[in-house]
Every structure is written in C-alpha cells, then in structure tokens.
Amino acid sequence: MISHYPYLIVGGGMTADAAVRAIRSIDQNKAIGIISQEPYPPYLRPPLSKGLWKGKPVQRIWCRTESKKADLFLGETAIALDLSNRRLYTDKEKTYSFEKLLIATGGRPRTLPFKDQSIIYYRDLADYYKLREITERAEHFGIIGGGFIGTEIASCLCELGKKVSMIFLEEGIGRRIFPLELSLRLNAFFEQKGVRLYPNQSVKDFRKEGKKEIIVSSTGQELVFDCVVAGLGIIPNVDLAKEAGIKVENGIVVNEYLQTSCEGVYAAGDVANFYCPTLGKRLRVEHEDNARKMGECAGKAMAGNPLVYDHIPSFYSDFFNFSYESVGIADGNLPVISFWNADYSKGVLYYHDSSKLMGVLLWNIPGKVPEARAILSEGVAADLQVLSHRISFN
Amino acid sequence: MAKIKCPFKASEIPEGGAKCIELEGKKIAIFCYKGAYYALDDTCPHEGGPLSEGFLEEGEVECPWHGARFSLKTGDVLCGPATKGVTAYHCQKIGEDLEVEI
Numbered sequence: 366m367i368s369h370y371p372y373l374i375v376g377g378g379m380t381a382d383a384a385v386r387a388i389r390s391i392d393q394n395k396a397i398g399i400i401s402q403e404p405y406p407p408y409l410r411p412p413l414s415k416g417l418w419k420g421k422p423v424q425r426i427w428c429r430t431e432s433k434k435a436d437l438f439l440g441e442t443a444i445a446l447d448l449s450n451r452r453l454y455t456d457k458e459k460t461y462s463f464e465k466l467l468i469a470t471g472g473r474p475r476t477l478p479f480k481d482q483s484i485i486y487y488r489d490l491a492d493y494y495k496l497r498e499i500t501e502r503a504e505h506f507g508i509i510g511g512g513f514i515g516t517e518i519a520s521c522l523c524e525l526g527k528k529v530s531m532i533f534l535e536e537g538i539g540r541r542i543f544p545l546e547l548s549l550r551l552n553a554f555f556e557q558k559g560v561r562l563y564p565n566q567s568v569k570d571f572r573k574e575g576k577k578e579i580i581v582s583s584t585g586q587e588l589v590f591d592c593v594v595a596g597l598g599i600i601p602n603v604d605l606a607k608e609a610g611i612k613v614e615n616g617i618v619v620n621e622y623l624q625t626s627c628e629g630v631y632a633a634g635d636v637a638n639f640y641c642p643t644l645g646k647r648l649r650v651e652h653e654d655n656a657r658k659m660g661e662c663a664g665k666a667m668a669g670n671p672l673v674y675d676h677i678p679s680f681y682s683d684f685f686n687f688s689y690e691s692v693g694i695a696d697g698n699l700p701v702i703s704f705w706n707a708d709y710s711k712g713v714l715y716y717h718d719s720s721k722l723m724g725v726l727l728w729n730i731p732g733k734v735p736e737a738r739a740i741l742s743e744g745v746a747a748d749l750q751v752l753s754h755r756i757s758f759n
Numbered sequence: 760m761a762k763i764k765c766p767f768k769a770s771e772i773p774e775g776g777a778k779c780i781e782l783e784g785k786k787i788a789i790f791c792y793k794g795a796y797y798a799l800d801d802t803c804p805h806e807g808g809p810l811s812e813g814f815l816e817e818g819e820v821e822c823p824w825h826g827a828r829f830s831l832k833t834g835d836v837l838c839g840p841a842t843k844g845v846t847a848y849h850c851q852k853i854g855e856d857l858e859v860e861i
Contacts, residue, residue, distance in 0.1 A: 409824065416826065425814060425823070654806065681840075688840075732842030 367460045370398035370436070372667055373453060375443045375605065376469035377401020379410060379653060380634030380660035382428040384467050385435045387664025397435040398463075400455060402442040405490050406430060411653050413493045414514055415683055418521035426490075443470075446609035448627050465667040468606055468617060468625070468632040469660065472599030472651065477509070479571040483578060485594045487514050496594060503591035504528055507580055509568055511538045513682055514596025516551075519560055520684035530590070531555070532563040532582060542695040542726075550709065558685060563588070599651060601636045614638060616649040622671040623663040631666060633659035642675050643742055644693055644723060652680035677738050692737040693724030702749055711758045717747035730758055765789065765857040769796065777820075779811035783861050789850060790815060790831055797831040798850035798859045805841035 372388055374381045377399050385397055401407070407428040412421050431437055438455075445454040446466075453461045474486035485492055485499075496518075506522050508515050511533030523529050535541065537548025538555060552562055563582055570581035571593070580588045603613045612618045612626035616638035623631045623639065634656040638649045655678040662674045681690040695716055705712040705728075712728035722745055725737035733756050740755055763782050772778050772791040779788050779801045786801040788811035799820070801811050808824030815821075819828045819837055827841035834847035849860040 421826070425821075429812060657806075731839055 367452070367462050368398065369396075369462045371395040371464045372397040372467075373461055373463035373465070374399045374435075374467045374469060375453065376467075376471055376602075376634070376636075377403055377405075377407050377430075377437065377439065378469060378471050378634065378656065379407060379428065380469035380471070380656045380663075381467070382407040382430045383657040383660030384469065384633065384664035384667070385430050385433045387661040388668045389433045391665065391668035391670055393434075397433075398438065398461060399430065399435055400438045400441050400443050400453070400461070402440065403489060403491075404440045406437050406439065408490060409653075410489075413490060414487065414517035414521065417493060417497075418525070423490075443605050446605050446611075448609050448611075448630065451629075464629065466630045467660075467663050467667060468611075468630065468636060469634045469663075470602035470605060471635045472601045474595070475597040475600055477568055477571065477595065477597070481571060481573050483573055483593070484509070484571065485592070487518060487594050487596055488599070496592070499592045500525060500527065505589075505591045506530070507532065507578070507588055507590035507593040509533070509580070509593065509595040510597045511535060511564070512541060512596055512598065513539075514594075516555075516684045517682060518594055518596065519555065520558075523558055523560055524685070528561075529559070530561040530563065530588060532566050532568060532580060532588070534565070534567055536564050538562075540697050542691070543697050544701045544703070544714070545697070547703075547712075547714070547728075548697065554685070599635065601649065603636060606632065606636075615647075618647075621673045621675075622666050623659060623674055624666065624671075631663040633663040639674060641677065642673075643677050645721070648678065648694075650678045650680075652678060654679045677741050679734055679738070687729060688731070689726060689728045690731075690734050690737075691724060691726045692734055693722070693741050695724045695726050699723060700747075702747060702752055704753065706758055713756045713758075715747065715752050720747065722747050725756070727756070730756070760860050762858050762860050765859060767857075768855045769852045769857050770855065772796070775815050777811040777813070777815075779809065782859060785861070787848065787859060787861075788813075788820075789857060789859070790820060792818065792831055796850045796852055796857055798848040799829060799831065799834050800845040802845075803827055803841055804836075804843050804845060805839075810845070 407430045408426040442456045474488045505528040508519050508531045519529050538551040540548040567583040578590050578593045601616045606617045607613045617632035618638050619632050635651045658676045679692040699716040703714040714726040716724040777790045788801040790797045803822040808822040812823045813820040821828050828838035834845040836844040851858050
C-alpha cells in the first residue's frame, strides 16, 4: 500500500518542525508526513548540551509538531527515492508518494576508526540519556574535540563536579572559530576551572580495559577515563539525495528558493548547501537558527509561496559563565578586528577577508544580533575607525 | 484602542494553557492562568518563538525556544536571552467571551 502525502518531509529535527509550521501558515488542510529515523518526535537540539544539564526538564524540549496536524513516522529510515514516480521507500518496507518533498536529513557524527566504539559521539537525545545515566556512576570524563560540543559538554560535566579532560587537534579551545588570542585565553580559563587540556593532539588509539576507557594520544600518552565523549563535527546525510540523482556538493545543493536540482524537491537545515547573497558565497550551516529559518522558507516554498532565502545565519553557545553569539562567518583563520573591555569579559570581533566583513562575534553581549546582522547587510567597511563606533558593550 | 471579541469561547483555553489568534494583523497569545486571562504579543522578540506554546509559571510565560521569560500582566522581560519585553493587552472575560483591547 502506498501512503500519499502532498507534503512529505524526510528528517524529524527542528528544520522539519519549522517547515510544518510554515506550511500550516499557508495550507491548513493538506496532509503532511514526517519520516524520522529518531524514535522521538522533533525536539530542540541545543538544550542537549546546555539547558538539560542546568535544570531544564526534558519535557520542555519537544517542538510539539504533531499539534500542527503532521503525521510522524518515527524510527523509520528513508532508504530510496524515486524522483520520476515521486515515491519514497523506507526500511519498514513502506512506500510514500508525495507532491512536494523536503529533505532535512541533517547529519551524523563524524567518528574515529577504532574497533571498540563505546565512545559517545554526542549528537541526539539518546546520547543525552546515555551520558546522563553514565554520570550517575562515572567520575572521570575524556572529551575529544575542542569545538561546540566539546566545550559545552566539558563545562556541563565540570559543573556537575566531574573530573574532565579535553583532547583536541588545535592549539586552543574553539580555534576553528576564534582567533588564536581568544582561543588561548579560553585554554587558561578552562584550566582554571579544573579541566585538564591536551591541545595539539590527536587520538592515536582507543581501547577498553575492564570498566576503563583508554585514549592513546598522538604524543604516546595513555589517558584513562570512565567515559569518553566525542564532538568531531557531523557528516551531512546526503546519500538518499545523491543516489536519487540530486546534485550534491558538500551537502545537497539548493537554489535561492531552497529547491534542489529536482523540481518540487527541497532541502534545508544542516544538510543543505545554499548561496548567501550578503556574504557572496555558498554555505552549509549546522546551527539552530539556520535550521529554523531554512525550514520555514522551504515550507513556504512547498506550500506555494517561494521566497529568496537571504538570511545571514547566526549561532550561539554557552559554557561556564560565558555566552556568545555570532552572525555570518566566524572562521578562526580570517583576520579579525576586535574590541574588548578592560577585563576581556565582553567583546565584539569583526571577521573580514581584507575587503569585506564576513562575520561578527558578540562575546557576552546579549541582544545585539540584529545590529550585527544589519552591519553585515550594509556592507560596512572592515575598518577599525568605522567599526569602533558600531556595537557598544552596553 | 479598540475592543475586539475573540473568535472562541473563554472555556476553550484550559487552565494553564494558551491560544494564538490573529487580531488586527497581530499574532496575539491569550493565556488562562489561575482563572484570569492575559494577552501578549505571541512572538518572542529574541528569535521569534511562539509564546502561546510557552510554559506558565508564577505569573510568567517562558518562551519554548530559548527560555526567555515575560510577565503575563505587563509583558516585561524578566529573564534573557530576550532583552526587551512584549506588548501586553488588556483582556477581559465577558460572559463566555473574551475581549482584547488593541
């Protein structure tokens, strides 16, 4: 039997939720189906490495997508897409037909090539439950990776009173997005908080010995933990699209209306590669803001109201008592014009490529994302004098 | 200021719940909290979360997206990440109906 959905969405994350809401703002009636390999309905992903560790209850993370009249098919994986017949096949031997399809399959965590895979590659709600349960009995945690997941989980575990070590490839924490000076300052801060750091190191080997998990670092050190968590980024889930013949290049390539190379088939969120007109380049972004905004734009296009996606993506992160937000591109290798207050607790960093501003990072300055976005849209020159008068610390 | 009757009965909002309606082109969240009715702009000024799907506690609504909190009575922001409040509208139950002053 074939189930027909005028609107079909593959992937059950925040992008899918945003798309459903956008479709429903235009079309109240036609059926929407969501096929998600996760066993849970759509939920907010950021609290997994933030709020849930600071008292936010799990029942507050649900998006409640089903309340918008969407049928959820959970624990089901789309395995093949037939574009000429507009059909989708799943691992439960079910067939769905559609008029408009949204591919919002997100990504899967990058893993290390070891036989023993008891490492938690932290990504979804199941990982949260697993790590939470382990924290009941484990004391010493090893974190691989110094990016978003690494820093956030390290700070959450540290604040639970756990002993935490971090091992990462770069010289400093968050070095891929922060300039060296800030990244090194964070090293000192994390160390002050009791986190043991192993910078400039990779993981050469990993094994289990009894209840212990052992990392062998690239310098030959053996580091022994009760539990190892890794945050090494994600690989976009493009296989379904690629095998169907949809154009893929660092994600699923979409046009300005978020349509893929196949008419009526859209992609959005972490998996989509789109053109950002303000920054003048193609991007693939793995953050909440882009997931929501793209999902919304794709949903509108599916329901017959296509709009150019010209949103400048932003992201935010919190660890210990720091919180920062960024708009545009924050790339630790770009030149930066930075302004800090006397004790470096607040700062504004402007990333540029010598001629053009590419991104703005707001360090502990809440509520300024709209201003940062306006500066990027205006095409303000990457000039110290000009920028010194823009975003204030207050 | 105009008084506008909501297109649903007061009893359709359960205690501790909310409903979102569009009045005069504005999305407004109507809450029922401890037997009284409150009306606020539905859209969180932080990132646009729907306050009508938020959580009610101690006379406040918490945005379901990032946890900003607003006073049901005044719309003032009480907790970040939002940095400004939302507009509060006078909402009155008249018989079985709800009237919002916009």
